Amino acid sequence: MDAPVIDLLQLYPRDMNIYGDWGNVLVLRKRLQLRGYDVRLHEYNPGDTFPDQVDLIVGGGGQDSGQNKIQADLLQLGGRLRELADDGVPMLAICGLYQLFGNFFKTHTGEVIKGIGLLDIDTVGGPKRLIGNTVLESEEFGTVIGYENHSGQTYLKGGTQPLGTITKGEGNNGQDSTEGARYRNVVASYLHGSLLPKNPAVADFLGRHAALRRHGSFDDAPLEIPFEEQAREDAAARPR
Amino acid sequence: MRHLLATLAGKAVKTVAKLRGGGSALPGLVAEKIDPNFLPRTLGNLPQGVVVISGTNGKTTTTKMVVELLQGQGLKVFTNRTGSNFTRGVVAAVLGETTIGGKLDADVAVLELDEAHAVHFVKLVAPRYCLLLNVMRDQLDRFGEIETTAGFLRQIAAATTEAVVLNREDPRIAALAESVTAERVHYFGLAPQLRAMFPNDDDMRSGGAGDASGLPAADVVLAACEGASATFTVGSRDIDAELKLTGVYNIYNAAAALALARTVVGADVDEDALLDSLEAVTPAFGRGESLTVNGKPLDLVLVKNPAGFRLALRSFPPAGFSTMIAINDNYADGRDMSWLWDVDFDSLAAAGVAEVSGVRANDMALRLFYEDVPVRHVDTDLSASLHRFIALEPDAPKRIYCTYTAMLALRRELGKLTEVEVVS
Ligand SMILES: [Zn+2]
Numbered sequence: 001m002d003a004p005v006i007d008l009l010q011l012y013p014r015d016m017n018i019y020g021d022w023g024n025v026l027v028l029r030k031r032l033q034l035r036g037y038d039v040r041l042h043e044y045n046p047g048d049t050f051p052d053q054v055d056l057i058v059g060g061g062g063q064d065s066g067q068n069k070i071q072a073d074l075l076q077l078g079g080r081l082r083e084l085a086d087d088g089v090p091m092l093a094i095c096g097l098y099q100l101f102g103n104f105f106k107t108h109t110g111e112v113i114k115g116i117g118l119l120d121i122d123t124v125g126g127p128k129r130l131i132g133n134t135v136l137e138s139e140e141f142g143t144v145i146g147y148e149n150h151s152g153q154t155y156l157k158g159g160t161q162p163l164g165t166i167t168k169g170e171g172n173n174g175q176d177s178t179e180g181a182r183y184r185n186v187v188a189s190y191l192h193g194s195l196l197p198k199n200p201a202v203a204d205f206l207g208r209h210a211a212l213r214r215h216g217s218f219d220d221a222p223l224e225i226p227f228e229e230q231a232r233e234d235a236a237a238r239p240r
Numbered sequence: 241m242r243h244l245l246a247t248l249a250g251k252a253v254k255t256v257a258k259l260r261g262g263g264s265a266l267p268g269l270v271a272e273k274i275d276p277n278f279l280p281r282t283l284g285n286l287p288q289g290v291v292v293i294s295g296t297n298g299k300t301t302t303t304k305m306v307v308e309l310l311q312g313q314g315l316k317v318f319t320n321r322t323g324s325n326f327t328r329g330v331v332a333a334v335l336g337e338t339t340i341g342g343k344l345d346a347d348v349a350v351l352e353l354d355e356a357h358a359v360h361f362v363k364l365v366a367p368r369y370c371l372l373l374n375v376m377r378d379q380l381d382r383f384g385e386i387e388t389t390a391g392f393l394r395q396i397a398a399a400t401t402e403a404v405v406l407n408r409e410d411p412r413i414a415a416l417a418e419s420v421t422a423e424r425v426h427y428f429g430l431a432p433q434l435r436a437m438f439p440n441d442d443d444m445r446s447g448g449a450g451d452a453s454g455l456p457a458a459d460v461v462l463a464a465c466e467g468a469s470a471t472f473t474v475g476s477r478d479i480d481a482e483l484k485l486t487g488v489y490n491i492y493n494a495a496a497a498l499a500l501a502r503t504v505v506g507a508d509v510d511e512d513a514l515l516d517s518l519e520a521v522t523p524a525f526g527r528g529e530s531l532t533v534n535g536k537p538l539d540l541v542l543v544k545n546p547a548g549f550r551l552a553l554r555s556f557p558p559a560g561f562s563t564m565i566a567i568n569d570n571y572a573d574g575r576d577m578s579w580l581w582d583v584d585f586d587s588l589a590a591a592g593v594a595e596v597s598g599v600r601a602n603d604m605a606l607r608l609f610y611e612d613v614p615v616r617h618v619d620t621d622l623s624a625s626l627h628r629f630i631a632l633e634p635d636a637p638k639r640i641y642c643t644y645t646a647m648l649a650l651r652r653e654l655g656k657l658t659e660v661e662v663v664s
Binding site: 017018019020021022023026027030063132133147149192193194197198225226227228230231234235238239240 | 385386387569575576577578579580581582599600602603605606607609610611618620
């Protein structure tokens with residue numbers, strides 16, 4: 001019997017792929033492969049045709065110039081992404097795409113960049129960059145470890161839940177101790193690191209929902225990944 | 241009078257700092273505080289002016305090349321050799337070579353400056369020439385964004401009075417031509433077939449620099465490169481050189497150095513002497529060195545950002561070598577480890593990696609696991625790792641990819657082995 005297929009889409013790898021976002025794709029693919037899935041990788045860049053079958057979406061951060069390049073395309077794609085999110089498609093949105101998944105980004109100079117409103121969050125440009133090793137506590141995922149580097153300050157609106165509560169670092173806005181956002185099977189965060197290699201609980205959450213939605217089942221047996229736990233401990237212990 | 245005092249006070253502090261084994265920037269700080277005009281006056285009077293070299297990767301080796309090329313043309317060159325490439329480090333270096341009367345005995349100053357500090361420096365002293373190498377992801381945790389770094393380089397280009405030398409293959413550097421107020425813009429570049437070896441951050445996922453049409457003409461083009469042999473096209477002539485440097489990126493920096501030296505010397509340039517000097521240049525301290533351990537070569541290769549690491553892996557084929565990777569995340573290395581995920585390690589899969597070490601050894605090992613690269617030992621203790629690396633395969637030539645502070649530590653440790661001899 002052929003291995004069950006998972007279609008994994010990387011959003012804007014050309015313009016929004018810096019700070020190790022590729023690592024998130026690599027980890028999702030490898031962990032699903034180790035569990036017997038045939039992972040098909042799709043790249044979506046501005047102007048591309050969005051594939052019909054998508055089980056899992058990963059998007060990353062970028063330079064300001066990268067965000068300008070994708071913005072118009074993303075607004076066009078917004079309706080489709082919202083539908084998929086409402087339908088339970090797991091997504092990981094890091095940093096720049098986290099911001100653009102929200103309602104808007106209001107820059108330093110007062111310019112308002114529209115987001116796709118998939119997440120009920122607002123972002124405003126802050127006076128300084130929030131940079132450094134970051135640790136948070138999440139009810140769903142336990143201790144989440146990463147590295148933040150952003151000047152946008154994000155505020156959760158309505159009932160939007162954070163990914164977790166900051167125990168080291170600044171998080172969404174440096175004020176309310178929240179980090180990231182959750183909606184259905186969407187995980188959004190400022191953390192690079194890359195996020196998934198050192199946070200297998202988040203990686204498996206995304207993989208599980210992709211498999212359940214497409215195939216109705218997911219083998220939960222834990223994977224033995226060497227160096228994973230030690231790398232987590234090292235990262236958590238490093239200075240900010 | 242104030243000037244004499246600044247020089248004397250600076251010199252006194254320099255002596256004390258030396259005795260205490262302290263940093264090279266402290267005396268500069270003292271001189272700068274007492275006499276803020278110290279640098280403009282001392283450097284402003286040099287007959288051939290000031291040359292600034294900046295960019296993310298390759299500054300130190302390129303600066304060393306430019307210095308030796310200009311010396312080969314008979315110029316007396318002042319440079320900031322101490323490795324303290326901040327403004328205060330420059331003041332300190334100048335202090336070390338000025339007379340009590342405050343005169344610097346040189347024809348030209350060639351200064352390596354970190355992007356952010358260069359901005360501060362050019363406000364004090366307008367360079368006559370500048371060479372801008374590249375802008376890549378580096379130390380983003382300090383500067384934030386590549387665009388910010390490009391902005392720093394733009395200010396350097398704008399402050400330069402005579403001529404600006406730019407890397408035409410780096411889109412952010414080539415774009416600086418628009419901000420140049422100096423009369424002349426010169427370029428160095430790559431032949432089309434070499435372009436694929438120099439990915440920039442924008443091409444991270446598409447591999448290799450893209451469309452080359454519409455690039456400006458370059459004074460010096462790296463036309464071919466094989467090991468340490470290189471061909472440069474200078475104007476309409478092809479020049480073959482046997483270098484003491486290896487690694488494509490070092491050799492590309494030689495094209496940059498040639499373009500700059502020719503610009504500074506102008507029509508009087510002695511081409512034969514230029515080639516002789518170029519062939520004699522050895523790598524700068526700590527930027528990739530070849531040592532001999534137990535009669536076998538051991539190369540230290542500095543890696544500090546994804547583009548540099550990817551270039552290094554493409555430059556040095558692993559076959560026949562035993563490989564070690566040492567990753568620290570101290571302040572000078574940059575604390576953010578995400579960059580390790582933007583490097584392709586495929587090329588190491590066949591031979592594997594003998595030792596993974598450094599503060600973030602486990603991160604590096606996890607990275608290699610996800611790329612299916614086999615790893616023999618993982619140990620955060622650099623010294624233990626190094627000794628095992630040497631002991632387990634005594635007969636293999638060795639290569640260590642390391643971040644800056646890991647390189648310093650490994651060098652110290654290698655110095656304790658009496659059989660270590662520096663060959664270049
Ligand atoms: Zn970011």
